[in-house]
Amino acid sequence: MNPFSYARPTRIEEAISLFGPQSRYIAGGTNLLDLMKENVERPEQLIDITQLPLKSIEETPEGGVRIGALVSNADLAWHALIERRYPLLAKAILAGASPQLRNMASTGGNLLQRTRCYYFYDSTVPCNKRERGSGCPARDGLNRIHAILGHSEQCIAVHPSDMCVALAALDAVVLVTGPQGERRVDFRDFHRLPGDQPERDNTLADGELITAIELPAAGYAEHSAYLKLRDRASYAFALVSVAAALEIDGGIIRSARIALGGVAHKPWRCTEAEDALVGEPAEQSAFEQAAQRILQGASGFEHNAFKIELSQRAIVRALTEATEGTAA
Amino acid sequence: MTDPSANTGGIATCSMTIMLNGESRALDVYPWTTLLDLLREQLDLTGTKKGCDHGQCGACTVLLNGKRINACLTLAIMHEDAELTTIEGLASDEALHPMQAAFVTHDAFQCGYCTPGQICSAVGMVAEGRAQSADEIREQMSGNLCRCGAYPNILAAIEAAMPETRNRVGVFESGAPSGGHDGVREVKP
The missing domain is CATH 3.30.43.10 (Uridine Diphospho-n-acetylenolpyruvylglucosamine Reductase, domain 2)
Structure with missing residues (x-):
């Protein structure tokens, strides 16, 4: 250091x-x-x-919940409001890292964690994310953990967070304060795809600080599932993860939210596939169509092409589990 | 980073106090001294181990305000007035903590390098009150690796020591978890 x-x-x-x-x-x-x-x-x-007053979890007048940026991952996952109304978020958090890390890591910091791409972490090799224009050894290197959606010539890294996958599915809003004042950022606009500026993980300006995350009232508490697939049973980053949330009435889907982790530079949403599920019966054939739609345009590299089919199967399984009812 | 004063860039140490194993300690630390390096290099408390130094192995697990954390991934200077318990602070007088005694009884180690972290983590896990079954204990202990593979005996030791450890959780006055299994855990403002 x-x-x-x-x-x-x-x-x-x-x-x-x-x-x-x-x-x-x-x-x-x-x-x-x-x-x-x-x-x-x-x-x-x-x-x-850590001494800023950003450690509370409060209900909002709109029926949602505001989470202070300094609430630890563990305290958030185990908070009664989150467990009861947003079990998808609690499950995603508990699928990530270790208990020791969750006791330290903050809500705001979880959004800002950087990719675990081996080449990004190794300062002796080129990396466009670390040093613009230096190259991307991952494209022709060890790319088992890398992106299949939204990658660019410059960068094929993925965002490592589990929590963010749930926040994307739940349509969270990020509250930010900076030199230019306060602003609210929709979760889908917070992280960005690499494009030709892979050094920028998100849309924060210099000096801006995350102060809170707001969840809307809809928590999909009855029908949600977080499925994480990885190389060992615990304490590993996702190869593919899926946050699935459904509103079902009489066997018919009224609303659907699906976010993918481990596949792109940001949590991946495909609203066309979600919209197409509305009005359909909550059954395997509809889930398979959604999975195909979401992975349309996906492309893999030498070691990670398996993630395309893995993602499709994971989406179907997560939607099936969500339909059966949120696990305790 | 065994010699934190090697290159200070003209930056001076900062004074701080910390409650370490029940004793108030006044310290001078560089901003970049991790909690782990403070313990091992400055205070000669080498029970807390440096394994990976990247938060991946859990050998450096300590209890900060009653909660288990990786001492390698936090700066000492960030914990002014905190209450810190290391493996050296678990035993009382000559009596081992029940978790320590259970690790001995169940032969829950081979080389022993991960053991202080395993024990501190297990005590923190019991205080959290979230793990009951063997599967839950395995999941909640997944942040502590044992390259000798003593996991079956580690699990047995933890299961054996859980009831007595639970009775002692009250020793962590500040930041003590609510315990219980009601799912309610308030976040302090």
């Missing part, structure tokens, strides 16, 4: 005014410190935001 200065503000405005070109905010630190040990991140200043 390189030397850096350290500040611990207690007010949001103070934190933002301290932010300079070589600053990073730190909360849980579980990803940032890891990247600093690898010299992927070399900040000159860390701004410790």
Whole structure:
């Protein structure tokens, strides 16, 4: 780790005014410190935001829930409101990382964790995400864990979060404060595809700080499922994950939300496939059609083409599990 | 990073206090000193192990305000006035903590390098009150790797020590989980 200065503000405005070109905010630190040990991140200043008043979970007047950015992943997953009304979110969080990491990692930080692409993490090899224009060894290298949707010539990395897959399916909103004031960002517009700017994981501007995540009232508590497929049973990143949420009335789908993890630079949604499910019976044939639609245009590389069929099967299985009813 | 003062870039140490194994300690730390390096290099508390130093193995697990965390992935300076319990702080007087005693009884290790982390993690897991069955314990202990493969005996030790450990959870005054299985766990403001 390189030397850096350290500040611990207690007010949001103070934190933002301290932010300079070589600053990073730190909360849980579980990803940032890891990247600093690898010299992927070399900040000159860390701004410790753990003393900011962003630790509450509250119901909103609109019937949803506002989650402070500093709520730990563990406290969020085990909060009574989340367990009861948004079991999809609780399950996704508990599918990720380890108990120790979930005790430290923050809600805001989970959105900002960076890809676990081996080449991004290895500062001795080229990587367009680390150094623009240097190249992408993953395209012709070890790409088992890489993207099959939305990738670019420049970058085939995937977003590593489980929590974000559920937040995408639940149409969460990200509350942000920065030098230009406050704004609300729809979850689908928060993360971005790599395109020709793979160094940018998301749409935050310099110095902007996530203050909260808002969930709308619809939590799909009766019919949701989070399915995570990985190389070992626990404590591994997803090869493919699916957050599936349905509203079903008399066997007919009234509303559908499907988000995929482990397949793209951001949690993947396909609203055309979701819309096409509305009015259909909640049965395998409809699920298979949705799965095909979602993976239309997918393309793999030498070691990860299996993810295309795996994703389709995972979507069908997750929708089937959601139809059967949210598991306890 | 065994010598944190090798290249300081002109940045000085900061003073802080921490409640370590029941004792208040005044410390001077560089901002980049991890909690793990503070324990091992500055305080000579080498019971907490450095395995991967990247949060993947769990050998550095300690209890911070009663909750288990990876000491390698947090900065010491971020924990002013926190209550920290390491493997050295679990035993009382000459008596082992029930989880330590159970690891001995059940031969729950071979080389022993992961053991302090396993034990601290298991104590933290019992305090969380979320794991009951063998499968749940395995899942909730998945952040602690044992390359010798002593998992069956680790599981047996934890199962044996759970009731007595649960009775002692109250020792973590601040940040103590509500325990129980009612699913209600308030987030403190």
